[in-house]
Amino acid sequence: MTFAIRCHAFRFAATALAFGLACGAASAANFSRSAHDGAKEDIKKTYKAEREACAAQSGNAKDVCLKQAKGRESVALAQLEFNYSGSVKDEKKLWDARFQSRYDVANERCDDVAGDAKDLCLREAKTEHEKSKADVKMAAKMLDAAEEADRERMKAEYKLAKEKCDTLSGDPKDVCIASAKARYRE
Numbered sequence: 001m002t003f004a005i006r007c008h009a010f011r012f013a014a015t016a017l018a019f020g021l022a023c024g025a026a027s028a029a030n031f032s033r034s035a036h037d038g039a040k041e042d043i044k045k046t047y048k049a050e051r052e053a054c055a056a057q058s059g060n061a062k063d064v065c066l067k068q069a070k071g072r073e074s075v076a077l078a079q080l081e082f083n084y085s086g087s088v089k090d091e092k093k094l095w096d097a098r099f100q101s102r103y104d105v106a107n108e109r110c111d112d113v114a115g116d117a118k119d120l121c122l123r124e125a126k127t128e129h130e131k132s133k134a135d136v137k138m139a140a141k142m143l144d145a146a147e148e149a150d151r152e153r154m155k156a157e158y159k160l161a162k163e164k165c166d167t168l169s170g171d172p173k174d175v176c177i178a179s180a181k182a183r184y185r186e
């Protein structure tokens with residue numbers, strides 16, 4: 001893959017991640033505390049059943065199975081918290097849980113090989129994990145920059161609207177200013 005194609009693919013992935021962080025809160029479906037608690041109990045029961053199913057395996061296959069079960073539980077709990085709150089902070093925790101789960105499983109799978117191959121496997125797993133964390137960090141910064149730009153835009157638009165209102169007098173001016181404040185969140 002050429003450098004230009006990799007850069008384009010990276011920018012696309014980072015933009016998609018930032019868009020996901022930005023849109024996530026808007027799409028989160030809030031629900032009652034009792035539904036949240038019930039779902040949490042279901043997740044814990046599912047994890048316990050998956051953990052018990054792993055007991056039938058042995059060696060590293062059992063260890064990988066346990067890491068996968070734990071990863072699914074942590075991702076499900078993070079997804080539940082995000083769905084409950086809809087906050088960007090919880091969405092970031094969800095992305096972190098997904099990446100940590102993938103890293104833990106990949107790291108455990110490296111125990112199936114030995115020597116230089118194991119060292120390489122561990123380095124690859126760590127590199128992918130670090131790249132994923134960097135993508136989340138970059139997406140969060142992009143989201144912060146977009147929010148700051150939006151605030152500046154709104155401030156400039158409010159200033160212009162207020163100046164237009166200043167050309168009026170009396171009730172029309174008061175209505176105009178109130179409308180501008182409501183429209184531009186001032």
